[in-house]
Amino acid sequence: MKRSASLWAAAVMVALGAAGMVRGGRLVCRASEFHFARPILVPETAQGGVALVAVALPDDVYAEAGEDLADVRILDSQGREIPRIIRKAFSQTGVTVRRYQTLYPGASVNLTPHPQGELDVVLKVPDEHPPIEGLRIGTPLRNFEQSVRVSTSEDGREWQPLVEAAVICDYSQWMNVRNLDIAFPRPASRHLRIVFSSLSVEHESEWRDVVRRLRDKQEIERTEETRIERRPFRLDRIDSWHRVVEAGKREPLQREVATEGFRAESDRSRKTTVVSVQMGRRPLAGLIVETKDRNFRRTVRVEIPRQGAVGRAWQTIADDAVMRLELPGYRWEDLTITFPEQRAEEYRLTIHDGDNEPLEITGIRGVTYVYQAVFLIEGTHRSEPKYRLCYGDEFAEPPDYDVAAVEAALSRNIEPLEARLGPAEQLAVAANPLRRLTKNVDTAALLIVLVLVLAAGMGWSLYRAAKRHPASPEE
DSSP: OHHHHHHHHHHHHHHHHHHHHHHHSOOSOOGGGOSEEEEEEOOGGGTTSEEEEEEEOOHHHHHHSOTTOTTOEEEETTSOEEOEEEEEOEEEEEEEEEEEEEEETTSEEEEEEOTTSOEEEEEEOOTTOOOOSEEEEEOOOOSEEEEEEEEEESSSSSOEEEEEEEEEEEOTTTSSOEEOEEEOSSOOOSEEEEEESOSEEEEEEEEEEEEEEEETTEEEEEEEEEEEEEEEOOOOEEEEEEEEEEEEEEEEOEEEEEOSEEEEEEETTTTEEEEEEEOTTOOEEEEEEEESOOSEEEEEEEEEEOTTOSSSOEEEEEEEEEEEEEETTEEEEEOEEEEEEEOOSEEEEEEEOTTSOOOOEEEEEEEEEOEEEEEEEEOOOOSSOOEEEEEOOTTOOOOOOOOHHHHHHHHTTOOOEEEEEOOOEEOOOOOOHHHHHTTTSOHHHHHHHHHHHHHHHHHHHHHHHHHHSOOOTTO
16 A cells, blocks of 8 residues: 555656646747748848847748747747847838028118019028028018018129018918918029018008988988008018928838738628638738729628637627718728737627629738837958847747846837848758647646546545555554
8 A cells, every 4th residue: 555655756756847847848949849940131231230120920920929928039049048028010101390590680781662562582591501492471460461572692782582472471460371481493592582572561461430311310321431551571580491301200110011812701681791711820901892882881790710729719809990982073082991919810790781783803812010129239340141040939938038228229219221031941840749638728627637636536535545555454
């Protein structure tokens, strides 16, 4: 009986050890555990020093990598892992804005009122002044309209016209409209001549004088007088402006991709069209429906398979609508269905047709995010690839890297060098039945089950042993 107990104790220890292997296991993803690898082709500009490099993940990585991309690793030629960050690629478009700078007061000015009523202003632009692509006239006046001519010259003697008849105005008595800017078709030279069409502006009073003449309480004559106030056209300042391109809003980079296949089936009884789409586990942000039909609006439900569900179950990720209107003088189209980012293998679109003819679906396109692996490299003059992108280990857990240097570089807006990937290579991976068996099994639950099974077996063995060898009277 003692021997049996010892055997069962040893079995328990073995079980605990196996459970520990499942729990602790191979947390470090070794090169021998990857199914695929691709060489990273670093630009020549990165040779010979430390450089920040980014490589975009292609579609085959999404198809083979884990759900959280934890198994996407960068390895050097010695098989050592290089700390990396997986992030969305961003696009940043430039925004053109006007940069204003005071020209007067500051510049040399020659002011000449003309008898015909024009006001002639000649400015000599300081040498350090930035290029002038337009002017803003500063005046305290309200409710006016003024025509302006602008000429430019290199020497202040021979003038070339820039603007023949610009209008600056203020219509605040009717609406909040005020325009004091004058745009040039080309940058001005170092001398500017601004001619205002009038020395003064006329302002009509809001009040009117009304005189009525009565006879026998009957009005026989009415006279209305409107007061017109003439005010000098005063210039407080003149600002120049030029255009500069500033960094615009950063937005995640997206691209359109083709499907790996789709099938559309019309269900007349349910008044729906069901479209099954294969997308290869790309990081999808939306789907675009392609059809030749027009003048329609259909509601659409998008579903993906529910993870962990028994049998074929679906979960809804979007309820949206697609439409196309083509009318005389009017056209509107929105065939994109957006949803939170997903990496499903299959998508199901249910288009509600109602009593209308089903749409003829000619294609489906996906809208995907672009992900990058960003890392630091030590430059090398060797011609052969020094780094590899490895992926395809379904058991990998998220790595715990020191990426402080990478994050610091990105936070300082250091643009990484764009690397390319070579052809994919399928690697030979030794079978590991224990890892595959326990892939989706909770280790704590597995440990409890093992202990209970072994305890039950040990108890049964002890019971049978006790029946075979009953205790003697001396015991």
